[in-house]
Amino acid sequence: MLPPFPHTPAPYTGPSKADLLARRKAVLNQGIFLLYKDPFMPVEGKMQYLFDETGRRYLDCFGGICTVSVGHCHPEVTAALVAQAGLIQHAPTCYLHPTVVEYAETLASTFPDPLNRVYFVNSGSEANDLAVLMARLHTGNHDILSLRNCYHGGNAVGMSLTSHHTWKFPIPTMPGFQHLKAPHPVWGPIPYDAPEAGKQYAEEVLDIIKFGTSGKVAAFIAEPMQGVGGTVPYPPDYLTHAYAHTRNAGGVCIADEVQTGFGRTGTNFWGFQNYGVIPDIVVMAKSIGNGFPLAAVVTTDAIAEKMASRIHFNTFGGDPLAMAQGKATLDIMLRDNTMAHCKTIGDHLIAGLEKLQAEFPIIGSVRGSGLILGVEFVLDGQPASAFTTAFFERCKDHQLIVGKGGLHGSVIRIKPPMCMTLADANFLLAVFDTVLSELT
Ligand SMILES: Cc1ncc(COP(=O)(O)O)c(C=O)c1O
Known part of the structure; x- marks a missing residue:
């Protein structure tokens, strides 16, 4: 019952x-x-x-x-949204508004250094698109490595990152995306309790860099635990090795925390922290908005500086309604632990x-x-x-x-x-x- x-x-x-x-x-x-x-x-x-x-x-x-993190129609989240809806529903980020700043400050405070710059967008797919742009711009390289059995979204970049063919329409895919054989605790070739399982799985990163790219890459992206792929964690040191190989090839590391973020794994606020690594770019969506179309990318000053070389604008990224819902959601998460x-x-x-x-x-x-x-x-x-x-x-x-x-x-x-x-x-x-x- x-x-x-x-x-x-x-x-x-x-x-x-x-x-x-x-x-x-x-x-x-x-x-x-x-x-x-x-x-x-x-x-x-x-x-x-x-x-x-x-x-x-x-x-x-x-x-x-x-997606629903603190609860369907959580009364405090609903109250924040309704209050904001009665004041001003839309103000682009080219005007000043307090909530976007206050909320970004709180969100940034949940990250270890040097992750301190927040970009708001509207969906996980869009956030991954922005992360790929940042990685290419910052590194000057093109190739992006993602894992087989991952899911990163349904737009052009999301589909290119996502390896599984059932998520791709039969049109030519974008060049510059490589899909790596991924760890799996049941179906993978190396049992997770084998000595050096993480190191061995990560050798695939080296292989792809060597045989599938010019030797230079823009980024390695992984969910800290594959979500759509069926709740797939990795051996404890897998990301340490994968990140090291990527950085040695000039790339940055992206953690897609769309499903694993906001304390859901129970041990750390961000899934990457469970592996003792610090990515250069973090993508988040779903739980961030408790059901509101809201997503974000958090990165470092160095990467953000490159992004400042052109205008970067997003009509609803940082919108007062989304910010009210996101801020109320995060405040509840932090207050209620x-x-x-x-x-x-x-x-x-x-x-x-x-x-x-x-x-x-x-x-x-x-x-x-x-x-x-x-x-x-x-x-x-x-x-x-x-x-x-x-x-x-x-x-x-x-x-x-x-x-x-x-x-x-x-x-x-x-x-x-x-x-x-x-x-x-x-x-x-x-x-x-x-x-x-x-x-x-
Ligand atoms: C890990 C991950 N990344 C990205 C996305 C795409 O997010 P959205 O559907 O908000 O575009 C999803 C959606 O399921 C996801 O699970």
């Missing part, structure tokens, strides 16, 4: 699901897929819960893919999931940390993709919303709003237990 929650959703009076589905098919982009055989229609969200059109409540363990909460709940979930793993051998891997976790299903040494789809569907029947991902669609992804409670975690574990018993 879902833990009690004192909220009664407003009666839904809009069009029926069937009507909407037909109209959506006629008017919207056909490429936007719908999850679930019986499409899910959440019409209200409160903190860690979603309510569908019938008023049924669900525990949201996907958070719009790491949501990072520590992610660790407490995450540790409890991992312990429970590992117990289930001992009981149900189809669970091949439990991984991640804090509130970015993955459970990979493996059957006869192969990815159990069909099982994962069935599991994903049954969770919804039991009022639990999770994500699905990984190269083979065999990973259940758990990325809830960070306000998820211990009682919610126990509910998730009970649903997993029930569904595993039903399906195995």
Whole structure:
């Protein structure tokens, strides 16, 4: 049973699901897929819960893919947004406004030196586009190295960075993007507990620099834990070696923290800190805005100086509405220490999931940390993709919303709003237990 929650959703009076589905098919982009055989229609969200059109409540363990951070319609975030909407909704950054400065100061204070310059944009894809521009401008080099099984966005640069062909349209891709064989704890050639696993995986960086580039590169980019790729962390020293090889070839290092940032991993505010490295450019989106289209790039003075050689402008980057929502979200995270909460709940979930793993051998891997976790299903040494789809569907029947991902669609992804409670975690574990018993 879902833990009690004192909220009664407003009666839904809009069009029926069937009507909407037909109209959506006629008017919207056909490429936007719908999850679930019986499409899910959440019409209200409160903190860690979603309510569908019938008023049924669900525990949201996907958070719009790491996007809802402090909670759906968190009252303080909503109040900040509404207050700002009544004052001034748009003022470009070529005028002065206090919130963008105050917010940038707080955001910059969460980074180690020398990361201190903040650029606001509107989406993760756009932030990665800017990061690539910065890297090329700063280094004078062109080649960008990214990892296979990554996801960095849906614009031209995002698709070029993203290695997986199902995310690319059949048009010529942009030149200057190289995709490296990436570490993987289940499917990778080197087990993570092998001595020097990180060093060995990072030799691929050297290989690509040697055989795929002029010997000089602009950047290496990686998510500190692959998100869409199925919650894939790396061996502890992988990034240390990969960053060193990149810098030796004249490049800078970019951390895409779109899913891992803002304390979600529970141990550090930024995912790169879990590996003891400091990138030159950090990209963030999703959790930053608690559901508002907001993203940012943080970099060093040296890189920012090069960016000052031309006009750089973004109509909505630093917009008062986005800044009000982002600032309120970050203030809550820092005041309430949501990072520590992610660790407490995450540790409890991992312990429970590992117990289930001992009981149900189809669970091949439990991984991640804090509130970015993955459970990979493996059957006869192969990815159990069909099982994962069935599991994903049954969770919804039991009022639990999770994500699905990984190269083979065999990973259940758990990325809830960070306000998820211990009682919610126990509910998730009970649903997993029930569904595993039903399906195995
Ligand atoms: C790691 C990562 N980078 C970039 C993006 C692209 O962000 P957006 O969809 O806001 O453009 C995503 C989106 O899922 C992501 O997971």
